[in-house]
Amino acid sequence: MNLRELLTEHLPQMPEAISGIVMALLLALIPALLVVAAVVTPVGLLGVYAERRLSGKIQDRSGPNRVGISIGPIKHHLWGLGQSVADGLKLLGKEDFVPPGGEKVLFLIAPLIVFGGSLALFAVLPFGPNLVGADPNVGIFYVLSIGALEVIGVLMAGWASNNKWSLIGAMREVAQVGSYEIPMGIAALCPVLMTGSLRLSEIISRQAAEPVIWGVHIPIPGELFLGWNVFAAFPFNIITFVIFYICCLANLKRAPFDLPECESELVAGFLTEYSGMRWGLFFLGEYAAMFALSGIGATLFLGGWTGPVHYLAVHGFGAAPGGIGDIVGGAIEFTWKTSLLFILMIWVRWTLPRMRLDQVMRLCYKYLVPAAMVCMLATAAAALLG
């Protein structure tokens, strides 16, 4: 758009081929940097803050809620905001250590690959009407496939560390994430069946239409809860949503599925040899992926950026479609749903104990896969009815 015009104005002196390359790179890089600066970094910071504070509340750890300022007579806990600053300073101060005998190059690029895999999810995340990087026709399929990058990155980190704990952690990651991709894919198929498209924008717009449950038309606007895919083929897609959410937790290696790290058995799993900002990059990637997968879950099952807040913005305040009110209403709608799922992940992590590896596998293959299959068949029947 304007970016292209701006670049064409300022790049005329260069030869055609070079200016073309520079322009292509800038056109690709500037939006990517904007996403990193505007979304991923705040998500990472707020995510760490929320995790620290909530874990403090849930497990009665007093520290993170009290790190504040104490200069002379001024004393305030600052709602634990100091903890994020302290964490950041600590990470910056650590030695950038590469284990001797490890593969140096692979060790250094592994966190970048994991972070890149998380970042790639944001390309298709629909934040609101017209607030989306790309809306490809293979949307949800892309989301499921790009997770492979993270697995490869962790495998690379585990191998390059030249450490048994790291390698075992990486192998667990592959086994766990590879297994949970199956029920996750089947669960994601249910909204696709109801919509008849893999495109995320069409999955969203179908949920804003008049709700049809088992062929019965319900004469209320779909945006008011009932049109959401979680109520499609009632009650089967509620189960599907729970399955999808569990698979997200497993894919993100969050407790109770944090076996690849598992500090009671493996020191820190594939992260054992990492320190400082490289370690921080893994976690920035994890929080970014948590947000992105929460957003995908909200899009697939909870109506995405359509819902009561957006409905109020359009019908209550008369916002024009595509106008600023429409976009802001949609963005608020998306944010509250995504934040809810995000905070639920933190809540689950600090409440449930870690599972054993055989329990993780049994849950996947013996319970989640058959349950997801049944739900998919029921959804297909419901989709046939109308």
Place this chain on the structure above:
Amino acid sequence: MGVQIAFWLFAILVAGTALYAAVAPKIVHAAFSLMATFFGVAGIYAILGSDFLAVTQVLVYVGGIMVLIVFGVLLTDRVPEEYKVVAPRRWLPALIAGGLCFAAIAGALKSTVWPISSSTPLGDATSTVEGIGRSLLTDYLIPFEFASILLLVVLVGAARLARGQVR
């Protein structure tokens, strides 16, 4: 212009990483280099408008085959160090054989006339998903089912072998 630049960037990525996968001194490096090759091929598919094929490439090759290759390398850790290093022994016959293969393929590519159909290949102009889905479940249903049965047999057989002798 942008498409051409993207094509050349991906082409350089594919050729460079494939070459490094062939000559890398360590097998692990070759394997991870191959991953970049797979990504580059997916990028070229995406440029050519085959969105479904591009995503499938990432899902199958990077998510499946690549993990399998790296796993294979990791699990053969007991192999002595000198076998893990790809030594440039007998490079002359390899060069001759590779060069002949390359010449044959390049000659075939050059002499073949590639007819370009004016109709859109599958589905509408923007995506190939609908067309592929319809073809798989109508015209190519039997081959598709045969492939799935083959995969199922392999899966059951692998589980049986991995389990070992039962009683």
